[in-house]
Amino acid sequence: MAAPTDRKPVVIADDVHVEYRVLATGKRATAADSARKILQRSRKTRTVHALKGVSFTAYENDSIGVIGSNGSGKSTLMRAIVGLTPTSQGSIYAASRPSMLGVGAALIKDLSGERNVILGGLALGLTLEEIHEKYDEIVEFAGLRKFIELPMRTYSSGMTARLKFAIATARQHEILIVDEALAVGDKTFRDRSEAKIREIRDNAGTVFLVSHSMRSIADTCNRVLWINQGDLMMDGPTDEVIAAYEAS
Ligand SMILES: Nc1ncnc2c1ncn2[C@@H]1O[C@H](COP(=O)(O)OP(=O)(O)OP(=O)(O)O)[C@@H](O)[C@H]1O
Numbered sequence: 001m002a003a004p005t006d007r008k009p010v011v012i013a014d015d016v017h018v019e020y021r022v023l024a025t026g027k028r029a030t031a032a033d034s035a036r037k038i039l040q041r042s043r044k045t046r047t048v049h050a051l052k053g054v055s056f057t058a059y060e061n062d063s064i065g066v067i068g069s070n071g072s073g074k075s076t077l078m079r080a081i082v083g084l085t086p087t088s089q090g091s092i093y094a095a096s097r098p099s100m101l102g103v104g105a106a107l108i109k110d111l112s113g114e115r116n117v118i119l120g121g122l123a124l125g126l127t128l129e130e131i132h133e134k135y136d137e138i139v140e141f142a143g144l145r146k147f148i149e150l151p152m153r154t155y156s157s158g159m160t161a162r163l164k165f166a167i168a169t170a171r172q173h174e175i176l177i178v179d180e181a182l183a184v185g186d187k188t189f190r191d192r193s194e195a196k197i198r199e200i201r202d203n204a205g206t207v208f209l210v211s212h213s214m215r216s217i218a219d220t221c222n223r224v225l226w227i228n229q230g231d232l233m234m235d236g237p238t239d240e241v242i243a244a245y246e247a248s
Helices: 037-043 074-082 112-123 128-142 157-168 187-202 214-220 238-247
Strands: 009-023 044-057 063-067 089-094 175-179 207-211 223-228 231-237
Touching: 044 074, 044 089, 044 207, 044 223, 063 074, 063 187, 063 214, 063 238, 074 128, 074 175, 074 207, 074 223, 074 238, 089 214, 112 128, 112 157, 128 157, 157 187, 187 207, 187 214, 207 214, 214 238, 223 238, 231 238
Parallel strands: 044 231, 063 207, 063 223, 175 207
Antiparallel strands: 009 044, 009 089, 223 231
């Protein structure tokens, strides 16, 4: 692989901090509470410092695993990269608009899988012609040929997740973020999904993969970011970072 300096940077995170403000008590107001009491209580907020100055540069063709224990800040970092969560300090620069894998919001459970492929494709910005061209590939990938005429509400959660993954990856993404999506399917589907992620990366895309499965990360990523309690502990080649994480 070429030295990082020869490759095009596509995402730069520069000293990224994210703070969430949450109610300290977690108590719910009751009908007996006065308005003043509720107001006083709601002022007691606590700040969760979810990211504490994370910096890295992602290059074209990078496939970056993001690992760390529960609550370490992985999803927060991904949401900050796509712009869903504002940074409280620092900046994120992206060469093109990053997309979070998913077409969930656009799909309708009462419609058939077939109709949802069309709907999801349109939501991704594909034309009807492009959707028709890719239709068979999507259905084959999802492994739902026998069920495609049935309403989506009859699908299991794994089948629904497979359909969403198949639709969402039918388009080439320049910067794609996959947050735990591989955890849903069975082994065959997981292998196919990982191959798909490699294909996106090989077609000049940059992929971020958040996962607790070290096997998925090892099979898919050339580089890993290890986040711990909001700090970037390590950024390096996959095998080295996984070894350090597992030893910790
Ligand atoms: N919307 C929110 N409001 C308040 N706090 C939040 C919010 N989202 C996340 N947090 C807090 O920020 C911290 C990081 O959470 P985040 O979801 O980024 O972790 P994660 O590494 O993705 O965890 P997991 O592996 O469990 O998915 C946690 O302490 C969490 O409680």
